[in-house]
Structure formats: C-alpha cells, structure tokens
Amino acid sequence: MITTYDVFVKPTMGMGCSKRIGIDLAKAGHKKAFMIYDKGMWDFGIAEPIIKNLQAAGLEVVTFDGVLPDPPDEMVEEAAEKARNAGCDCIIGLGGGSSMDTAKGVNVLMNNPPPIRQYFGVRYDLKPGVPLIFIPTTSGTGSETTNMCVISCVSAGNKASVVSAATIGTQCYLDAELTMGLPAGATAATGMDALAHATESLTSGQQNPLSDAVAREAIRLIHKWLPVAVADGSNREARENLMYASYFAGMAFTNALVHSGHGIAHTIGACFHVPHGNACTMVLPEVIEWTAYNEAHKVRQILECMGVDCPEDMPKEEVGALARKTIRDFAKSVGMKGPDKYGISREQLLSIIPMIMQDTGLALSPHRMASGDLAKILGSAYDEML
Ligand SMILES: [Fe+2]
Structure with a gap:
C-alpha cells in the first residue's frame, strides 16, 4: 500500500x-x-x-x-x-x-x-x-x-x-x-485516551509504517509511565514521557485514524455525560479484542508493548481475549471506573446501540461492526468493570 x-x-x-x-x-x-x-x-x-x-x-x-x-x-x-x-x-x-x-x-x-x-x-x-x-x-x-x-x-x-x-x-x-499539577483521576483518564488513540490507530487497517511505529512507542510509554504518574504526580520522568506518548499517539491517529472505540465513546459521552477518556476506556478492551478478528498481528504487537508474551501460534480468538483482559486490568490498575459508577444501568447502556450505529467513527472500523457485535461489546464492558 x-x-x-x-x-x-x-x-x-x-x-x-x-x-x-x-x-x-x-x-x-x-x-x-x-x-x-x-x-x-x-x-x-x-x-x-x-x-x-x-x-x-x-x-x-x-x-x-x-x-x-x-x-x-x-x-x-x-x-x-x-x-x-x-x-x-x-x-x-x-x-x-x-x-x-x-x-x-x-x-x-x-x-x-x-x-x-x-x-x-x-x-x-x-x-x-x-x-x-x-x-x-x-x-x-x-x-x-x-x-x-x-x-x-x-x-x-x-x-x-x-x-x-x-x-x-x-x-x-x-x-x-x-x-505537574494534574490530579490522579485526570492523569489516568487523559493517559487512557492516548492509549485508545494508539491502539485504535494500530488496528484501524489504515495505518502506515510511521503511524505504526509511533503508536507502538506510545503504548510502551503509557504502559510504563501512566501507573507511575497516577501514583505520584510529582514524578517528572513519568510526566515527561506521558507528554511524548500523547504526542506520538496523536501523530498515529491523525494519519491512521481511530475507529469504533471512539465512535462508541462519543455516544456514551453525549448520552450519559461521561468525560471522553473515561468513556473511551469503558469499551477499549472489547473493541481491541474485536479487532483481533482480522488484525490479530497488530493486537499481538499491543500485547508485546504492554509486556505480555503472546505465542505466534496462539489462535486469534485467544489473542483477542488476552488483549481484552490485559487492557482492562491496566485500566483498573490506574483507577478507571465502569459505567455503573456513572449511574448507568446495563439496560441504559445497551439502549444507545441505535445511536452508536449512526456515528461516523463506526464506519472507520477495520471490519463491519453490527448491532449484535455492539451488544456483546457493551454487555461485556459493563459486566467486567463492575
Ligand atoms: Fe480521544
């Protein structure tokens, strides 16, 4: 290409x-x-x-x-x-x-x-x-x-x-x-937004060698330094590396674009007034799992950048499930919360599927996301963040 x-x-x-x-x-x-x-x-x-x-x-x-x-x-x-x-x-x-x-x-x-x-x-x-x-x-x-x-x-x-x-x-x-003065909650939410930019860009199907390289580096930096900055906001090395990670992730998505994770998050944000980074985090694990269907090699790279071994012969379903668990555990480790903590019920979350289907972000998905896929993604996102 x-x-x-x-x-x-x-x-x-x-x-x-x-x-x-x-x-x-x-x-x-x-x-x-x-x-x-x-x-x-x-x-x-x-x-x-x-x-x-x-x-x-x-x-x-x-x-x-x-x-x-x-x-x-x-x-x-x-x-x-x-x-x-x-x-x-x-x-x-x-x-x-x-x-x-x-x-x-x-x-x-x-x-x-x-x-x-x-x-x-x-x-x-x-x-x-x-x-x-x-x-x-x-x-x-x-x-x-x-x-x-x-x-x-x-x-x-x-x-x-x-x-x-x-x-x-x-x-x-x-x-x-x-x-330096950014509180832990905002540090975590903005860092997770950058992680969403990097991982969605890497799996968008529209990536190029440069966007891939900067996306992978952003994931590595966020994985290493976000927990440090959340635990100790005065850690200068962590703050500096996160600033670069955000820039790298921005470079990646201005070329390769973000896709369904952001598409879903925009609708969650608009319907339930959830801040952007928090809304992205709610569904990012399931969205990346879903991209393993035809971007499994890229999902393997995400795992590698997050320090997880992923054997070459692992079936793509298992690669996806491992990515879902790795990203969710990471989100929890920096204090991110699920939909129920924002007063959203499971039924309410599932009720916005028709609106999500209208979001242009969904059209950028690496393969077609149907309403049945969305029901699985949102249901799992709700249950696993309880
Ligand atoms: Fe974003």
Whole structure:
C-alpha cells in the first residue's frame, strides 16, 4: 500500500520548554499574539507566566480566556472576531483539547468568513490562516499534532470537524512542567485516551509504517509511565514521557485514524455525560479484542508493548481475549471506573446501540461492526468493570 505521512507539527520538547515561546515568536517576526485558554489556566497560574514571557520578548498579547468544553461554534466565532479586529499575526492555543480546537477554529476564520459550520468536513479550498502554536497542558488528546478541529454546532445540536491546512499547527511546545499539577483521576483518564488513540490507530487497517511505529512507542510509554504518574504526580520522568506518548499517539491517529472505540465513546459521552477518556476506556478492551478478528498481528504487537508474551501460534480468538483482559486490568490498575459508577444501568447502556450505529467513527472500523457485535461489546464492558 502506498501512503504519505502528511501532517507534522514541529515539536519543541523538554521540561520548561514553553519558556522559549517569546524568543521563538519574536525571532520569527511576530508582533501581536492571540492567546486562547480557559479560566482554569489563569487560576492555576499557567497562563500568566506565558503571557509575561511573550511580553518580555516584545510581543503584544491579546487574550481570549472564555474557552468552554466541547467548543461551541458561536464561541469560536466570537474569539475569531476579536483576533481579526485586533490584527493578530499568530495564534496560541494553551490547555487541553478544547483550547486547541478553539485555536484551530479561530485560525480557520482568520481569512475565511464565518460561520464556521459552513466549513465542516475535509476542506482543501480554505485560505490559510496565521502561524498556529499549541501548548498542551494535559497528556492525552494529542490535539497539538492532529489536523482535526472538533466544534459543537449549537443550532444543529451535534459535533463536527473541520480538517484543513488552517487547522494544522506550525509549532507545539511539549512542556510536561505544565502537567505537574494534574490530579490522579485526570492523569489516568487523559493517559487512557492516548492509549485508545494508539491502539485504535494500530488496528484501524489504515495505518502506515510511521503511524505504526509511533503508536507502538506510545503504548510502551503509557504502559510504563501512566501507573507511575497516577501514583505520584510529582514524578517528572513519568510526566515527561506521558507528554511524548500523547504526542506520538496523536501523530498515529491523525494519519491512521481511530475507529469504533471512539465512535462508541462519543455516544456514551453525549448520552450519559461521561468525560471522553473515561468513556473511551469503558469499551477499549472489547473493541481491541474485536479487532483481533482480522488484525490479530497488530493486537499481538499491543500485547508485546504492554509486556505480555503472546505465542505466534496462539489462535486469534485467544489473542483477542488476552488483549481484552490485559487492557482492562491496566485500566483498573490506574483507577478507571465502569459505567455503573456513572449511574448507568446495563439496560441504559445497551439502549444507545441505535445511536452508536449512526456515528461516523463506526464506519472507520477495520471490519463491519453490527448491532449484535455492539451488544456483546457493551454487555461485556459493563459486566467486567463492575
Ligand atoms: Fe480521544
């Protein structure tokens, strides 16, 4: 199969590397930055030093601190108007996936008129924006290295994505110093989201040699370091390796794509208000087991990266079952909880199957997932996480 790896966001890496941003942007000739974050970034003392760093390098900084989870289109349009009116020559997204998605959406609207909903889909016809810089503050979404901008459309009541050159970052700062204060629960959930990106990419059937390589490395790093960071959030080595794992997993899925695990998790999240990483974790073991049907060699690689021996002659059904148990045990070991802990009954979980069947993520599955498969996956996910 001939493939091209075509999305690459230049990373600057290392503890404290975000302190380079002012010098880097000044060197590149920028004069006025538009910085996007949520109020928590200010309250936790993360936004202010970066603003001061930019100002010390001679840049003017215009801020938008109103980022909401699942960024609504109207909010993105409001932020973009502010950036355009101020004449900003670069955009900085600081925070988790929502801040980075907002920054991508604003960049789309820098040189293309609103509303943003008219640009949903893969677009090759959009005018480029301005240089776009990401500073992730969690290790999970991988949004800093993907070309997908996920926006909630308020009028339609759904989520959709813009994929274009304007949503690809110019540079990102992988500074794990900014994740040191993340509580254990959020560390586990975001790390499991990255594990879902890596394992789903590896088994998507659309992978290429580079996406495979970075996916495997992400799995190894998460398997080794996530339990360490959950047990001791002050472990710098663990935090740093998880930041890189998230970036690698993001690289993998921006090329190979995630599939049914994310498709199911989107519906669980929307119906029962379960945070994204937690929803992904609920079904990831069964989804990877299911991919062993025609991607058994890749499921073997997942097991190998998680330190489990898997003989070459093991039947694919057994490979799948072993992967299900390995991933679930790992999820439990970092404190992840099952659907019942979110007040969801078995019947309620099974009742969303028709909605899951409508999710586009399901269409990306390596082989067709029927409603009977979904019933087995959700039933097992519920029972094994009790
Ligand atoms: Fe995800």
